[in-house]
Amino acid sequence: MKRRVAAGLLALACLLILTGAARFSDVPEGSWYAQPVGEMAAKGLISGYPEGVFGPGDPITAAQFVAIAARCAGLAPVPGQTGHWAAGSLQAALQAGWYDWDEIPPTGERFDQPISRQLAVKILMRALLPQARGDYNTESRKIRDFSQLDGRYYEPVLAAYASGVVSGDNLGNFNPQNGLSRAEACVMFLQAIRRSGGVQTPTAVPEPPPPAAAAQGGVSEHGWLQVIGTQLCGEDGQPVVLRGMSSHGIQWYGQYASPQSIQNTAQYGANLFRVAMYTGENGYLSNPAAIRQKVIQAVDGAIACNLYVIIDWHILSDGDPMTCVTQAEAFFAEMAERYRDQPGVLYEICNEPNGAVTWEGNVKPYAQRVIAAIRKSSPRSVILVGSPTWSQDIHLAAQSPLEEDNLMYTLHFYAGTHGEELRRRVDSALAKGLPVFVSEWGTSRADGSGGVFLEESAQWLDFLDRRGISWANWSLCDKNETSAALRPGTSPDRAWSREDLSQSGAFVFSRFAMS
Numbered sequence: 228m229k230r231r232v233a234a235g236l237l238a239l240a241c242l243l244i245l246t247g248a249a250r251f252s253d254v255p256e257g258s259w260y261a262q263p264v265g266e267m268a269a270k271g272l273i274s275g276y277p278e279g280v281f282g283p284g285d286p287i288t289a290a291q292f293v294a295i296a297a298r299c300a301g302l303a304p305v306p307g308q309t310g311h312w313a314a315g316s317l318q319a320a321l322q323a324g325w326y327d328w329d330e331i332p333p334t335g336e337r338f339d340q341p342i343s344r345q346l347a348v349k350i351l352m353r354a355l356l357p358q359a360r361g362d363y364n365t366e367s368r369k370i371r372d373f374s375q376l377d378g379r380y381y382e383p384v385l386a387a388y389a390s391g392v393v394s395g396d397n398l399g400n401f402n403p404q405n406g407l408s409r410a411e412a413c414v415m416f417l418q419a420i421r422r423s424g425g426v427q428t429p430t431a432v433p434e435p436p437p438p439a440a441a442a443q444g445g446v447s448e449h450g451w452l453q454v455i456g457t458q459l460c461g462e463d464g465q466p467v468v469l470r471g472m473s474s475h476g477i478q479w480y481g482q483y484a485s486p487q488s489i490q491n492t493a494q495y496g497a498n499l500f501r502v503a504m505y506t507g508e509n510g511y512l513s514n515p516a517a518i519r520q521k522v523i524q525a526v527d528g529a530i531a532c533n534l535y536v537i538i539d540w541h542i543l544s545d546g547d548p549m550t551c552v553t554q555a556e557a558f559f560a561e562m563a564e565r566y567r568d569q570p571g572v573l574y575e576i577c578n579e580p581n582g583a584v585t586w587e588g589n590v591k592p593y594a595q596r597v598i599a600a601i602r603k604s605s606p607r608s609v610i611l612v613g614s615p616t617w618s619q620d621i622h623l624a625a626q627s628p629l630e631e632d633n634l635m636y637t638l639h640f641y642a643g644t645h646g647e648e649l650r651r652r653v654d655s656a657l658a659k660g661l662p663v664f665v666s667e668w669g670t671s672r673a674d675g676s677g678g679v680f681l682e683e684s685a686q687w688l689d690f691l692d693r694r695g696i697s698w699a700n701w702s703l704c705d706k707n708e709t710s711a712a713l714r715p716g717t718s719p720d721r722a723w724s725r726e727d728l729s730q731s732g733a734f735v736f737s738r739f740a741m742s
């Protein structure tokens with residue numbers, strides 16, 4: 228009986244998710260748009276506004292429409308001309324010929340204006356059904372107000388009618404100059420997706436630059452790092468931005484922390500590598516001798532490639548760093564001694580505190596002890612400090628920072644899960660003088676999969692670039708999850724080409740060398 232109730236509840240929960248009713252407070256179950264809005268959301272093609280509302284009756288803007296079309300068609304963003312959140316997708320769509328520059332000028336003045344139905348249909352057809360055609364005589368007869376249509380839209384509108392993507396209102400009018408609501412747009416997108424045989428797998432991921440002979444911006448160029456104000460700087464006091472990859476857990480995917488894999492990453496322009504040493508999950512604490520060797524091998528490999536390298540004490544399921552503070556002190560004391568003359572080594576002392584931990588009660592006292600252990604041998608190396616809630620609570624650190632010099636505070640994000648709210652947190656932490664380092668981020672959802680969310684990722688990276696914030700992407704491995712940078716089966720022991728990179732990897736590798 229109990230099991231039946233549970234099964235019933237599960238079915239109800241699934242239904243709520245499918246209908247969208249659970250997702251958006253303004254999409255009532257049973258409304259004509261609940262199903263299409265829910266389906267688009269379930270496919271990850273729309274996400275609504277931050278407050279959990281969708282705005283089904285709002286006219287859809289040009290930027291919103293193009294961004295959704297880009298997501299459906301797998302069109303990756305390219306650098307846009309403005310700081311608008313969708314500038315990258317709009318620029319890519321313009322370059323793909325989905326519309327002309329005068330229809331939505333790339334300078335942005337019409338990005339946030341309602342899009343006309345005729346232009347929306349043109350973009351939709353070019354994005355999803357570029358081969359579709361409609362016979363003039365047959366289709367134009369179906370459109371009562373055909374004379375209202377501008378000539379440049381004849382072809383796509385006729386094709387849309389012929390393929391059943393749109394139909395007129397109850398008077399048979401298309402109303403080409405009017406706008407359309409966000410809910411109507413969902414219906415239209417779904418029709419086009421169905422006829423195009425499903426959501427496209429992205430193909431237009433930007434090409435990473437060809438591998439260069441050696442990494443730019445590496446240790447030989449910048450030397451010992453230092454933190455000045457909130458900015459990471461080189462030995463000469465000039466700002467430095469580090470960009471690169473994090474390994475996956477080296478107890479599982481240690482092969483991609485090999486000298487060849489690190490060199491491959493460096494040759495695409497990275498100047499940073501992060502060695503993720505899980506403590507739990509069969510990591511260091513279960514097998515210290517072997518894992519320590521892997522860390523040393525990876526750090527030495529990165530140094531040999533002229534990269535900066537982060538030694539990451541990767542607490543995750545063991546959420547309270549204090550639980551193993553003694554082991555952490557001993558480990559970091561040894562590493563700091565070993566690498567005391569190496570300007571390239573950074574120490575990340577607690578990946579992601581989580582669960583019932585507080586900044587004041589757990590993380591800060593832990594940091595004080597481990598920083599002291601490192602400083603005995605490495606007085607000037609940069610140390611990265613996490614915060615509660617998987618290193619998202621930098622606002623707590625900002626209220627009560629540590630005293631020592633050359634510290635930075637880590638902020639971790641996953642583009643499919645975290646957005647504006649966390650970005651605001653970064654800005655307010657910076658405004659309070661807290662130096663921020665994004666030592667881990669992913670193009671996926673926070674669970675390491677889903678997406679990939681390249682548009683959201685580009686928005687994040689643009690944000691970080693504007694602030695000179697360094698980053699490492701999760702993760703350099705071939706695991707079958709979307710955050711992985713390599714295609715399954717990629718060899719860690721030879722050079723990589725574009726074909727070896729996943730969608731995420733191709734995108735991330737194309738962003739290393741941005742200045």
Ligand code: IDC
Nearest residue numbers: 508543578579617641667673674675706708
């Ligand atoms: C994930 C891996 C996944 C693994 C899981 C548990 O991608 O393959 O099964 O850990 O070990 C983090 C963590 C990072 C997570 C990642 C994605 O630092 O270890 O990796 N993530 O879930 N914080 C937020 C997201």
